[in-house]
Amino acid sequence: MTRAPSPSLLAALAQLLGPKGYTTDTDAMAPWLTDWRGKYSGRSAAMLSPASTAEVAAAVRLCADAEVALVPQGGNSGMVGGATPDAGGDQLLLSLRRMNRVRSVDTAAQIAVAEAGVILETFHHEALAHGLRFPLTLGGKGSATIGGLVSTNAGGTQVLRHGTMRALVAGIEAVLPDGSIFDGLAPLKKDNRGYDLRHLLCGAEGTLGIVTAASLHLVPAAAARRTAWIAIDSPARALLLLRRLDASIGRELEGFEIVPHACLDAVLRHIPQTRAPIAAAHPWYVLAELAGKSDQALGGALERELAAALDTGLIRDVVIAKNDRESEDFWRLRDSISEAERAEGPALQHDVSVPVDLMPTFIAENPARLKQAFPGARALSFGHLGDGNVHHHVQPPVGADGAAWLAAHGAAVSRLVYAHVIELGGSLSAEHGIGQMKRAIMAELDSPARLAALRAIKAGLDPAGIFNPGKLID
Amino acid sequence: MTRAPSPSLLAALAQLLGPKGYTTDTDAMAPWLTDWRGKYSGRSAAMLSPASTAEVAAAVRLCADAEVALVPQGGNSGMVGGATPDAGGDQLLLSLRRMNRVRSVDTAAQIAVAEAGVILETFHHEALAHGLRFPLTLGGKGSATIGGLVSTNAGGTQVLRHGTMRALVAGIEAVLPDGSIFDGLAPLKKDNRGYDLRHLLCGAEGTLGIVTAASLHLVPAAAARRTAWIAIDSPARALLLLRRLDASIGRELEGFEIVPHACLDAVLRHIPQTRAPIAAAHPWYVLAELAGKSDQALGGALERELAAALDTGLIRDVVIAKNDRESEDFWRLRDSISEAERAEGPALQHDVSVPVDLMPTFIAENPARLKQAFPGARALSFGHLGDGNVHHHVQPPVGADGAAWLAAHGAAVSRLVYAHVIELGGSLSAEHGIGQMKRAIMAELDSPARLAALRAIKAGLDPAGIFNPGKLID
Numbered sequence: 001m002t003r004a005p006s007p008s009l010l011a012a013l014a015q016l017l018g019p020k021g022y023t024t025d026t027d028a029m030a031p032w033l034t035d036w037r038g039k040y041s042g043r044s045a046a047m048l049s050p051a052s053t054a055e056v057a058a059a060v061r062l063c064a065d066a067e068v069a070l071v072p073q074g075g076n077s078g079m080v081g082g083a084t085p086d087a088g089g090d091q092l093l094l095s096l097r098r099m100n101r102v103r104s105v106d107t108a109a110q111i112a113v114a115e116a117g118v119i120l121e122t123f124h125h126e127a128l129a130h131g132l133r134f135p136l137t138l139g140g141k142g143s144a145t146i147g148g149l150v151s152t153n154a155g156g157t158q159v160l161r162h163g164t165m166r167a168l169v170a171g172i173e174a175v176l177p178d179g180s181i182f183d184g185l186a187p188l189k190k191d192n193r194g195y196d197l198r199h200l201l202c203g204a205e206g207t208l209g210i211v212t213a214a215s216l217h218l219v220p221a222a223a224a225r226r227t228a229w230i231a232i233d234s235p236a237r238a239l240l241l242l243r244r245l246d247a248s249i250g251r252e253l254e255g256f257e258i259v260p261h262a263c264l265d266a267v268l269r270h271i272p273q274t275r276a277p278i279a280a281a282h283p284w285y286v287l288a289e290l291a292g293k294s295d296q297a298l299g300g301a302l303e304r305e306l307a308a309a310l311d312t313g314l315i316r317d318v319v320i321a322k323n324d325r326e327s328e329d330f331w332r333l334r335d336s337i338s339e340a341e342r343a344e345g346p347a348l349q350h351d352v353s354v355p356v357d358l359m360p361t362f363i364a365e366n367p368a369r370l371k372q373a374f375p376g377a378r379a380l381s382f383g384h385l386g387d388g389n390v391h392h393h394v395q396p397p398v399g400a401d402g403a404a405w406l407a408a409h410g411a412a413v414s415r416l417v418y419a420h421v422i423e424l425g426g427s428l429s430a431e432h433g434i435g436q437m438k439r440a441i442m443a444e445l446d447s448p449a450r451l452a453a454l455r456a457i458k459a460g461l462d463p464a465g466i467f468n469p470g471k472l473i474d
Numbered sequence: 475m476t477r478a479p480s481p482s483l484l485a486a487l488a489q490l491l492g493p494k495g496y497t498t499d500t501d502a503m504a505p506w507l508t509d510w511r512g513k514y515s516g517r518s519a520a521m522l523s524p525a526s527t528a529e530v531a532a533a534v535r536l537c538a539d540a541e542v543a544l545v546p547q548g549g550n551s552g553m554v555g556g557a558t559p560d561a562g563g564d565q566l567l568l569s570l571r572r573m574n575r576v577r578s579v580d581t582a583a584q585i586a587v588a589e590a591g592v593i594l595e596t597f598h599h600e601a602l603a604h605g606l607r608f609p610l611t612l613g614g615k616g617s618a619t620i621g622g623l624v625s626t627n628a629g630g631t632q633v634l635r636h637g638t639m640r641a642l643v644a645g646i647e648a649v650l651p652d653g654s655i656f657d658g659l660a661p662l663k664k665d666n667r668g669y670d671l672r673h674l675l676c677g678a679e680g681t682l683g684i685v686t687a688a689s690l691h692l693v694p695a696a697a698a699r700r701t702a703w704i705a706i707d708s709p710a711r712a713l714l715l716l717r718r719l720d721a722s723i724g725r726e727l728e729g730f731e732i733v734p735h736a737c738l739d740a741v742l743r744h745i746p747q748t749r750a751p752i753a754a755a756h757p758w759y760v761l762a763e764l765a766g767k768s769d770q771a772l773g774g775a776l777e778r779e780l781a782a783a784l785d786t787g788l789i790r791d792v793v794i795a796k797n798d799r800e801s802e803d804f805w806r807l808r809d810s811i812s813e814a815e816r817a818e819g820p821a822l823q824h825d826v827s828v829p830v831d832l833m834p835t836f837i838a839e840n841p842a843r844l845k846q847a848f849p850g851a852r853a854l855s856f857g858h859l860g861d862g863n864v865h866h867h868v869q870p871p872v873g874a875d876g877a878a879w880l881a882a883h884g885a886a887v888s889r890l891v892y893a894h895v896i897e898l899g900g901s902l903s904a905e906h907g908i909g910q911m912k913r914a915i916m917a918e919l920d921s922p923a924r925l926a927a928l929r930a931i932k933a934g935l936d937p938a939g940i941f942n943p944g945k946l947i948d
């Protein structure tokens with residue numbers, strides 16, 4: 001168990017970090033004590049905002065000696081309450097936002113070193129200014145920070161080609177629970193000195209170490225793209241199409257998202273200035289995108305493949321964006337699904353993954369299971385088919401009191417969804433993490449062997465439990 | 475501390491595993507109690523050879539209850555004594571060689587599940603029989619097993635394009651130190667349920683878990699290749715050439731190895747039926763190879779780029795193999811370096827990595843440092859320049875009594891080499907691991923923060939220390 005911070009500890013932290021790095025002001029802390037979706041709120045005796053790795057390490061040493069808990073936070077744009085302290089007020093908020101320097105950009109090696117507080121969008125611009133691109137992107141790019149993205153192994157829409165954050169992290173600098181600094185920034189392609197701390201810290205949600213900086217892979221800027229909106233019968237056929245594009249186009253295929261008609265319909269009804277790229281209604285749509293160095297490099301591969309797919313009846317229809325504005329319009333349909341759905345009323349969101357091949361099975365079978373157990377329940381799956389990751393949202397029956405229905409059945413609905421995912425060998429968190437939100441359900445449904453291993457690692461590295469307690473694993 | 479196996483434990487193991495799975499016969503055990511290079515020898519009360527994951531788990535449970543140590547072993551072809559028990563005789567040898575089934579090959583998903591005892595070369599053939607390829611390959615492919623390759627995060631000559639074993643492992647099944655089975659075989663592209671056990675077990679050298687099977691990524695079979703033997707002034711220029719080929723050819727570039735003239739010269743003198751592809755002597759050579767689905771796919775890109783490099787003076791000369799036999803001849807020069815060097819007399823081998831950009835610096839500066847400290851010492855670097863990984867071999871002065879010189883200076887020479895590597899942010903084990911051989915030097919030279927974290931992980935997951943004690947980390 002951790003302790004409450006004593007006045008002398010708080011005074012030592014205030015002195016260490018100075019007025020810019022330490023506050024107990026309620027108004028200043030307020031925006032950071034509730035997660036952006038408003039689901040989780042906490043209290044904190046103070047917010048620490050160190051300006052350097054050395055300051056983070058010194059603050060951690062003080063807290064480690066006092067056995068006081070720290071909750072690291074980047075842009076506060078996580079989806080599972082992973083950066084929100086508990087209600088007790090004894091956990092100190094540790095903001096990394098002041099550590100916002102891009103320390104270096106090596107254009108020859110295509111590696112940049114960014115501190116934890118660098119905002120993703122800022123980092124995108126920095127890479128572009130060097131003729132390069134950082135390919136990971138997601139909705140929260142205007143607030144999400146490098147440290148948070150590393151600590152949550154963030155995903156997004158470009159994972160198909162570039163992988164999750166883990167694949168883009170070439171090195172990590174972090175402060176460990178005893179206040180020591182792990183300097184693993186050197187971007188080594190080969191390093192077999194035992195347990196890989198980089199991969200262990202990536203996705204650990206700040207429970208094993210405070211990521212203070214990362215070496216990140218950049219790729220050549222993509223000057224050209226082709227975006228297609230495709231009508232198709234089913235996710236199974238979409239997967240066939242993906243395999244075909246993979247085989248013929250391969251590396252240039254960056255995006256492959258599926259959208260059911262009901263989602264498109266909700267977007268068209270609720271989001272102003274949207275229109276269907278294909279006028280007729282079809283059961284499913286695929287949004288596919290190629291990106292490359294030049295129009296020449298992309299050639300006419302997408303057009304050729306889709307024409308062939310139309311000929312053989314694999315797809316029902318297709319429109320290829322004529323220009324960047326049309327590409328953006330297509331993406332806006334995809335990116336507005338969550339907003340449109342909110343306008344439809346309350347729903348339960350599940351971010352799940354299964355092996356790619358089994359995704360059509362899950363999408364086809366889960367709604368039937370739900371309907372049988374919860375008559376009238378409506379399930380919609382959309383998103384990253386190529387990653388085996390869909391956002392699977394369950395809406396109350398038409399005409400039901402949504403909030404009441406969710407209060408009565410929500411937990412059981414989610415349990416049914418997650419149990420199905422696990423039955424298919426999948427994960428109950430594909431890209432959002434565990435945080436506070438999924439800790440209990442993971443402890444209930446995940447394999448005892450895996451859970452015991454996670455607890456053993458946590459206990460080994462953070463025996464006093466001062467890093468982000470109450471998140472991920474006990 | 476672990477204990478000696480009691481007669482009742484040995485009887486229980488014999489009964490569990492049956493006559494094929496249990497032996498105490500000295501002759502049967504002998505080949506497995508000395509590493510293949512003959513550097514490390516041990517003793518063992520019994521060799522266990524379970525035939526299934528369930529048998530491994532049951533054996534581990536028996537040993538865990540008795541606090542008896544297990545030394546997992548695959549093909550016994552490691553480079554650092556990681557699979558050899560100690561001399562005490564109390565550690566039981568756990569051979570995974572009987573678990574040699576390829577459980578499945580999914581050609582659509584390009585994933586195969588192979589048990590730990592499958593030999594790499596056998597797995598290559600199995601993949602080819604399905605029109606696919608498992609791209610990791612190395613000298614010991616005729617004996618190295620999947621379990622060992624995973625547990626050591628093996629490298630080899632195709633890392634430039636396909637990464638080390640880690641990048642090819644889509645899932646892992648392992649038995650943990652309490653005898654529980656971690657079933658992580660499902661090949662999930664996204665899985666954010668906390669600490670990544672797959673990445674933790676990969677490269678852990680059997681100290682945290684016994685890998686019993688792995689899901690492995692396959693790639694399309696490569697039907698065409700282009701191999702070039704290039705004469706060049708220096709590793710710095712070779713790196714420039716690599717960057718240029720990377721930018722223009724990119725993904726098809728599979729191999730990029732450097733060879734100093736002294737290494738080629740030794741090969742020509744000691745290895746029968748070898749000849750220099752380029753008659754004149756040059757300071758350095760590069761062996762570059764492209765592989766692709768078809769001749770058409772490879773086009774003339776390599777020829778064009780190398781012609782341009784010749785025009786600008788970046789390279790001194792080049793010969794492109796006219797056929798597969800010439801390609802093999804080029805590779806034979808590279809692959810015979812170690813054998814030729816052995817014929818030259820004793821030498822100290824160092825498998826080290828630094829950030830790719832710093833590799834020319836290391837290769838240029840280390841021999842001078844060595845000569846200053848140890849007059850007459852000769853250093854040769856060759857290998858995987860594109861991975862920032864060279865095999866850096868130090869030979870005694872010409873005319874010296876090699877064995878005596880190495881006995882007197884070997885440890886200090888290695889310490890100088892490793893200290894230089896660490897100064898450049900590198901790793902004292904690029905691809906061979908730590909095992910017994912580098913445990914002491916790592917404990918001496920590596921960062922205390924990293925070492926403490928490794929020890930904490932080991933203590934958390936294997937508190938009794940029964941998995942491969944005396945290897946990697948205490």
